[in-house]
Amino acid sequence: MLSPVSAVRRVFGEPLVLFLLAGLGLFLLHRAVAPPRRDLIHITVPFAKALRDDYQKRTGRPPTKEDSDTLIERFIDEEVLYREALVMGLDKGDLIVRRRLVQKMELVGRDSVAEPTQEELLAYYTLHAERYQVAPTVSFKHVFVSSKGNRGDAHTTAQNLFEQIQNGADPSTLGETFANGATFSQRSEIEIENLFGAAFKETAFSQPPEKWSRPVLSHFGYHLIWVIERRPASLAPLSTVQNLVRNEVLGEKRDAAARRQTDTLRARYVIQMDPGVN
């Protein structure tokens, strides 16, 4: 009489039993990892909803019941043909499919890049500081006398207003309206030159602040200029150019990642070039 333990040992020692067990294991593994049956096209509720949402995005209206049925039927037709085409190997040797897949791989490489860290942004910003320079600016107000076709008269009037201000007149009550405003804030040299001309720009960028200038000629007449503030050229703080820096860092990282991916993949291949190909 065998003890139960040795009976079990004996049964599991049988090559046939071991074979069957291995087979069962393989079967279970296959069930777990194998693709669903080749002839099944499974339309789920979320998938049908996605089709309908897409339709609404395209047309601006929800699909009718009939539209919705057509969408699903058309998808099934396409899926059947797509799968059969793969079975028949129609994707092989097709230039368009080949290019499309290459493009997708390139995108996979580019999209593998993580959002740049603050350290990366800072490093890039520091290295390329010259790109984030802010030009010097001036803020000023002005009293305006239009030329009215006679610049000599306008100059006399403006000089007269200058003297009135020196004698205590309120500048905000003097002169004429300048259609584009009496105050300009933080304008660069090029902006001032384009708006008022070269002589005006020279004065606005050299006149001592908080002091009325003598009459200055522009394209429009004469101005008395009061510089409120001038700011020298400066480096824009990272916080204000964060988005620009991010886009540039991300662009560079993406280009590098796409190149790296191709290089890594190429390393897996043996390239054989016959003499004379170059």
Added chain:
Amino acid sequence: MIRRRPSLVRIGPIFALFLLAGCPDIDSSPPQAFQYTEMRAACANRDPLKKAYFGDLHVHTAFSFDAWTYDVRTTPADAYRFARGEPVNLPPLDENGVGKTVVQLDRPLDFAAVTDHAEYLGETSLCSTPGSPAYDTPTCVAYRPPASSFLGFNVGADPPARADFCQDSTLCTDAAAPVWKVIQQAADEAYDKTDACKFTTFVAYEYSLSPLGTNLHRNVIFRNANVIDTPITTYEADEPHKLWAMLSTLCTNAPTGCDVLAIPHNSNLSNGRMFEVEYKGAKTEEEQLKITKLRAQMEPLVEIYQHKGDSECLSGLSTYPGEPDELCSLEKQQFPPFDDCGVSDTGWGGISGLGCTSWRDYVRGALETGLMEGERLGENPYKLGFIGSTDTHNGTPGKTDESTYAGHLGLADQSPKAALSGSALAGTPLLGNPGGLAGVWAEENSRDALFDALRRRETFATTGPRIIPRFFAGWNYPDNLCDRPDLVSKGYELGVPMGGDLPPMSGSEGPSFVVSALRDSGSTDRPGTPLQRAQIVKIWLDESGQPHEKVIDVAGDPNNGATVNLTTCETQGAGFDSLCTVWRDPEFNASVPSLYYARIVENPTCRWTTHLCNRLTPKERADYKCDNLSVPSTIQERAWTSPIWYTPN
């Protein structure tokens, strides 16, 4: 009702006020008019009395089906860089496909919107991207050089039809989706969100409805980055009222923070259909009123001037309701004897120079129609403010100067021969022009400030120069306003600016109007031109409901004798550096509706054709018939302010 996402940066305006405290304004400050609907730094440069900002809201790039066939390769990002003052490369292309002609603005713009044709975005991408599923189809092969023909895209088919390779259209709409993303991204990246507020972009596109070649195009401009998932094109909306309805459903009434307006352009080529009064499908007055209100909400502006001509007015129409206005001869596409539609007829084929021309094709006719419809329905569908833009197909926003104009259609109109002789492919370049600019009065240069100004029509158009016009109307302006430094603050305080409605009448006298304009200062290399005169155009209905027009010279001197030397293009004679006047309408009738807008006119200068001919050799001048061109040798550049309306109680 426009729903807005609550301000994400409520601290912004407070911060701006804090900054302004260091720069006290001479004039008093009206309350703050807008809120940010997006994440951005508050502008350091804010003026409650508003500044004039210049931009271009009609710009095509290589993403437009026609531009690509002219060998234009400028992308939306390139176009925005150009607007900011950087160079772009135009055709002819070198062996690497890079343009060999370098162009640059001498003055950057303040804002721009790239408005590529939304129709065929997918088709263009599919046919120009090697490896795309349609790249090797016969239609795509024909689309690329040497044929460079977009005939297979079925442009202008009525009803709209897709290119054959689109199959059931999903291929083409799928291909358009990433292009739309690139357009949005370019606008986002070029938009200055720092407190310097140097440059503003808008996400935008052109809705290119052209049934049988009649122009019904609109530029669709979004307030901020919250836009619709895919552009609504003629394939989704084959009539304009469907576009408004869809924009209303998918944008303004959607809980996404989306806001939008559409700007019609080139009504001069619309055969009476851009501003028609048929209200398709609306049988009752109630239904018509509904469409009218939707239209008024969606389309507060019209692009009055661009490279395909002026749409303000046309002399010689049988229905023209006023004295001849010789300044209407500006950049015309129709020449007498043209086919006149009469009062109510319409035609087809305006883009190709076909079909009849209607009084409603011109903005004055549309404004008159608006007053008449306002009387009939109680709601004016054509209360239109004005902008100008270029419609460049080179991706070169704001390149409006006549002296260096080298076409807007890539290879198709770039060479002197093409420009001066015209070609069937691109219409008639000889009748084209460098286009105009959109002027906007806003507190600062940010999307919300500019968009609000567009919506309230506080805008003006120019033929290219940066003329700066103020225009106010009210009942109680002091007569000496021009001699005072507080014209602008009094303008707002005692009346309304351009684009507004006169408040109810007060007193017994007619309204008075304040016009104050500065000449274009020009750039160091290219000085601006002095002003000749300021005019007010008055449009009104008489007691029997018939429209009338009158043009009144209110400042400057129409007979100042200024001329231009056609050989050197040097200008001679006096002009004005600025103009200002307060004008009261002596013929005002309080019982009928009326409107008024200002027109500021420069001294004559050379038209681009004259500049171009002057650069040619004597033999070329003879070959291209420079001495006998069918277009004027000079142009009087100008600005138009949006109108101000009066409606009787």
